[in-house]
Amino acid sequence: MTDTTREFATIILAAGKGTRMKSDLHKVLHPIAGQPMLMHLLASVDSLGPARKVVVVGSGRDQLENALAGSAVTALQEPQLGTGHAVQQAEIALAGYDGDVLVLYGDVPFVRPQTMAAMLDRLHEADSPKVVVLAFEPDDAGHYGRVIADDMGRIAKMVEYKDASEEERACRVCNSGLMAGRAADMFDLLRRVGNDNAQQEYYLVDVVNIANADGDLCTAITTDRPDEVAGINSRAELAAAEAQWQEFRREEAMADGATLRDPPSVFFSFDTKLGRDVTIEPNVVFGPGVTVADGAHIKAFCHLEGATLGEGVEVGPFARLRPGAVLEKNAFVGNFVEVKKTVMHEGAKASHLTYLGDAEVGAGANIGAGTITCNYDGYFKYKTTIGPRAFIGSNSALVAPVSIGADAIVGAGSTVTRDVLDGELRLVRAEQSVKPGWADRFHEAMRKKKAAAKEGRETS
Known part of the structure; x- marks a missing residue:
């Protein structure tokens, strides 16, 4: 030097x-x-x-x-x-x-x-x-x-x-x-x-x-x-430079203790930081600002940008982490989950088909499939707070600003607009209406209507 x-x-x-x-x-x-x-x-x-x-x-x-x-x-x-x-x-x-x-x-x-x-x-x-x-x-x-x-x-x-x-x-x-x-x-x-x-x-x-x-x-x-x-004067040379940089970065990542299951399909950003014993599956893309701690596992087809992953975190497959996503130790984000400006504390889980934006999810909380935080009213963003060990049932909509207490349960299909207290069960559903035989009569009437329509076309 x-x-x-x-x-x-x-x-x-x-x-x-x-x-x-x-x-x-x-x-x-x-x-x-x-x-x-x-x-x-x-x-x-x-x-x-x-x-x-x-x-x-x-x-x-x-x-x-x-x-x-x-x-x-x-x-x-x-x-x-x-x-x-x-x-x-x-x-x-x-x-x-x-x-x-x-x-x-x-x-x-x-x-x-x-x-x-x-x-x-x-x-x-x-x-x-x-x-x-x-x-x-x-x-x-x-x-x-x-x-x-x-x-x-x-x-x-x-x-x-x-x-x-x-x-x-x-x-x-x-x-x-x-x-x-x-x-x-x-x-x-x-x-x-x-x-x-x-x-x-x-x-x-x-x-x-x-x-x-x-x-x-x-x-x-x-x-x-x-x-x-090598100088860069054209789009083709720019692409070649990108490929050159990515190849070097992949080799560096593996030399430093990360496992890349299919190195050519993984794309890093200039500032991606990886710990030891990180596993990255095929077709993972890192945008700027991602830090991954030791032992994390990023499954196939994930896109990460501006995110921080703690030890032992699992992500994906098919997950998207956007800027401000923080996943603490052993948190889990599964397939088709999107996380933005949200802290998921230790052991929190969102296994599939979920959007978490402008939120804080307590340690050990479980977010059911299809849950969304409704964080935007067309003008401003609002925060959702979910307490430790809370359970959010599938297909729930949490309309921010709203707080779900520790150990609380939100029943599946609920639209929550008011705070839920610690240990409380909240169900927000219309009462079910039961009409015995109605479906059978409906199907029979529709089959007859369809048959009559077909006969009319054939005789015309």
């Missing part, structure tokens, strides 16, 4: 229009595992404790500034005249800063903290390179820019694919675009970059060529994980 006493700043380039995404949402704000790709990158940067962060913006500036919410300074690049020009726009934001600078890209979200640290550390080795470039060797070098370097990583030349010779294109060492340098050196070199190239743009890579011409050393380090520098 980088020396914690050494300051560094980061410049993240995010000014591009991202036209290939065909979206009104800024490219770097498209989510991976529920979190904008830019925030994935910033989380890695933040783990190293940067002194300053500058995000270079252009198209979609308002969206980016709203998303950043003051967590980084922005610098405007307008017009967009290339990557070198983009980095230059951060100079004012870094005025008075003379430490190391790390240049990253907002659409390259998976760069690991240890890779960033290695780049910064390389700057301070005995040979004191002017610029450190992160290189990679993909299976298909394609149209990436090339890094022409010796076996020690000393760079002879950097060249964009469009400007490369056939011999240079044969090189498999490619430029990720990520660089590290000292602030004063970086901005001094950028002032000397020209745009005499196929795109008539100011290329960031030219700082290496200028430093080389000055007789200074520039070096490359090569990542052992080419996938960490």
Whole structure:
């Protein structure tokens, strides 16, 4: 890891229009595992404790500034005249800063903290390179820019694919675009970059060529994980990045002690937290904000978001836990149960076909099939409180605000609009009416009516 006493700043380039995404949402704000790709990158940067962060913006500036919410300074690049020009726009934001600078890209979200640290550390080795470039060797070098370097990583030349010779294109060492340098050196070199190239743009890579011409050393380090520098420019690449992230997270979950019965069918959020000995069955989806304690069992086809599951909790199959759902130790939510902004205390159960919203369910309480808390009157939400060990019979409607006492019983089919006291039985049903023989007479009359209608159709 980088020396914690050494300051560094980061410049993240995010000014591009991202036209290939065909979206009104800024490219770097498209989510991976529920979190904008830019925030994935910033989380890695933040783990190293940067002194300053500058995000270079252009198209979609308002969206980016709203998303950043003051967590980084922005610098405007307008017009967009290339990557070198983009980095230059951060100079004012870094005025008075003379430490190391790390240049990253907002659409390259998976760069690991240890890779960033290695780049910064390389700057301070005995040979004191002017610029450190992160290189990679993909299976298909394609149209990436090339890094022409010796076996020690000393760079002879950097060249964009469009400007490369056939011999240079044969090189498999490619430029990720990520660089590290000292602030004063970086901005001094950028002032000397020209745009005499196929795109008539100011290329960031030219700082290496200028430093080389000055007789200074520039070096490359090569990542052992080419996938960490993959850029995202289209919906297909976004989907590939999601798949990459999910595969890594599944492996991490299993390495940490969770059982995934069918790993490819489980989808995590960026912030999912799992305890040990958690079992997750096929086709489970985690939205943001889910924490699962040791020994919990999530059965097939469940969707969880903003929920907290205690030790030994069972959920599903086919259950939905929405934000604010808290299931304490050994609570149970079964098939086709939806829970929202509700605390189910230890051992509480709702086995099937139930909606619990804006509620508190006491320890050991049992909620029968078809029960709903009627928590909304069209204008406001109201709370339902169910006491410990209470029993709610099937097909009951609890019209909030309402409280069911400890050990109380609500009879099946009841619509409860007033509080139920501790230990009380509440039945809210119309009295049954019995008419012997009525059904037999009804069926006979209807059969005759149907037969007459059929005969009429046949003779007409």
